[in-house]
Amino acid sequence: MTSSAGLKPTDYVFAARALRDFADAFVAVLLPVYLLGLGFSPLEVGVVATASLFGSALLTIGVGLIGVRLDLRSLLLVAAGWMAATGFAMSAANDYLPLLAIAFVGTMNPSAGSVSVFVPLEHAVLARDTPDRQRTGMFARYSLVGALAGALGGLAAAIPDVIIGLGLDQLTAIKLMFALYAALGLIGGLLYARIPRRPVGHELERPAPLGPSRSIVIKLAARFSLDAFAGGFAVQSLLALWLFERFDLSLSQAGVFFFWTGVLSAFSFPVAAWLAKRIGLVNTIVFTHIPSSIALALAVLAPSLPWALTLLLVRAALSQMDVPTRSSYVMAVVTEAERAAAASFTSVPRSLAAAASPALAGALFAVSYRAWPFLICATLKIAYDLLLLLQFRHHKPPEEI
Incomplete structure (x- = not known):
């Protein structure tokens, strides 16, 4: 299926993936700097990173379980909104326990890796809208886009130094980057909204998450x-x-x-x-x-x-x-x-x-x-x-x- 603008659903997924990997990459670098700047110990930083990793894993498993029963586009929109909420919450929080809770339930990934609530949903969208013989090439382009966006995101972790040069302190500069993370989540949601809703047929009404496979x-x-x-x-x-x-x-x-x-x-x-x-x-x-x-x-x-x-x-x-x-x-x-x-x-x-x-x-x-x-x-x-x-x-x- 192709939109009136000549773009396919996979194009919107690619663009959203690029924004997300760009954001994940600079957050992975800035998160420990932010926590240390707030006065937390390296051990406390490690606990936040671990909580974020395990929280992302649990959220990803949960989405994988319910993804078969719900419209993928709707789930991606919810995930994008959750990404925006995570960024805004991180930019507002200063105390350890709220930050730990946000890390656990939010979408931030301190490793900038592939554990993400978005991954199983995007994979399912890409696979359903791509013929078998083109599927591997499509995943190659999807991975290439993510890798290049992540490299640029790593470079973007230096933006706070530029902001500091304008007269703001380091913590405020990093908070602005968390706000950017949230904004990129909202833009990603706009891209996901362009994906056509998939009609749910009788075959897909009450399936188990994993059946014959x-x-x-x-x-x-x-x-x-x-x-x-x-x-x-x-x-x-x-x-x-x-x-x-x-x-x-x-x-x-x-x-x-x-x-x-x-x-x-x-x-x-x-x-x-x-x-x-x-x-x-x-x-x-x-x-x-x-x-x-x-x-x-x-x-x-x-x-x-x-x-x-x-x-x-x-x-x-x-x-x-x-x-x-x-x-x-x-x-x-x-x-x-x-x-x-x-x-x-x-x-x-x-x-x-x-x-x-x-x-x-x-x-x-x-x-x-x-x-x-x-x-x-x-x-x-x-x-x-x-x-x-x-x-x-x-x-x-x-x-x-």
């Missing part, structure tokens, strides 16, 4: 959680720490390096869609992931900085190619009625699993086993890829049959 969703969620747990051993902050300690990399050099890793990851998404058309979704996931894991292992064993950075750039160009293909595969192997729940139940466990491993990696760093977290990451990811290939290589999406 329950088994495969559970299996996929378990495999994806193993992948996310492995990835937590090599989060960007730990990788930066290793580069600082191993090669005395400067902050400016690190900034340039991580900018280019982000660019390579973003533009690998359309390549993944092109590759999936030729070798299939599962094969694309596995046969790009394994070389990226090998590159990571070799990078931490590299004798010099140029070799390490080159191998890490190779990893960046390959490691995220599973993002659009994974989303496309999940949407392909479940029924339309189950898509919101499937997106929720495969994304939330990933994020919860990823939250567990950085602490273990930090403990290894503390006892000077600095290469071990990355070697563990590579090993577990290869194990995940092989398990995925073994179990799902014959479970093909419609376009590959």
Whole structure:
């Protein structure tokens, strides 16, 4: 379906995703600065971040459960309004308990990751309005838009410094950024309002959130959680720490390096869609992931900085190619009625699993086993890829049959 302006429902979702990822990215940077500026301890900041993560996960699961019974457009409008309310509440609150409560029930994501109440709803809208053969390419563009918007959002975290230069204090400047977050939520709601309402037919009136596809969703969620747990051993902050300690990399050099890793990851998404058309979704996931894991292992064993950075750039160009293909595969192997729940139940466990491993990696760093977290990451990811290939290589999406 195309609007009178020539735009499709997917175009509105893309635009709303860009605004949301832009907002999430600057909030992820500014939230701890704001809390510390209010006088809270690092421990209290960590508790707020944890509350936000778990609250987002619970909200995402809840939306996945009810998404099958309600109009997706209506739910997206409610979520956009909730995002606006979260931003305005954060800009007004100064005491710890209200801030903790807002973090738990609101939409802010301190990791700027993919755990969001919007994700299962957007995935379901995109999948229902896209033919099977175009679905992977669509998810690639969706991921590319989000990644580039997030990169710009990270740069926008410097806006408070500009505001301070105009005579305002830091806390007021950050409060204005929370107000911007709220405004972007309202604009996102206007975009979601342009999505046509989907008529609910008899088939979709009283379905269970997960019906005939329950088994495969559970299996996929378990495999994806193993992948996310492995990835937590090599989060960007730990990788930066290793580069600082191993090669005395400067902050400016690190900034340039991580900018280019982000660019390579973003533009690998359309390549993944092109590759999936030729070798299939599962094969694309596995046969790009394994070389990226090998590159990571070799990078931490590299004798010099140029070799390490080159191998890490190779990893960046390959490691995220599973993002659009994974989303496309999940949407392909479940029924339309189950898509919101499937997106929720495969994304939330990933994020919860990823939250567990950085602490273990930090403990290894503390006892000077600095290469071990990355070697563990590579090993577990290869194990995940092989398990995925073994179990799902014959479970093909419609376009590959």
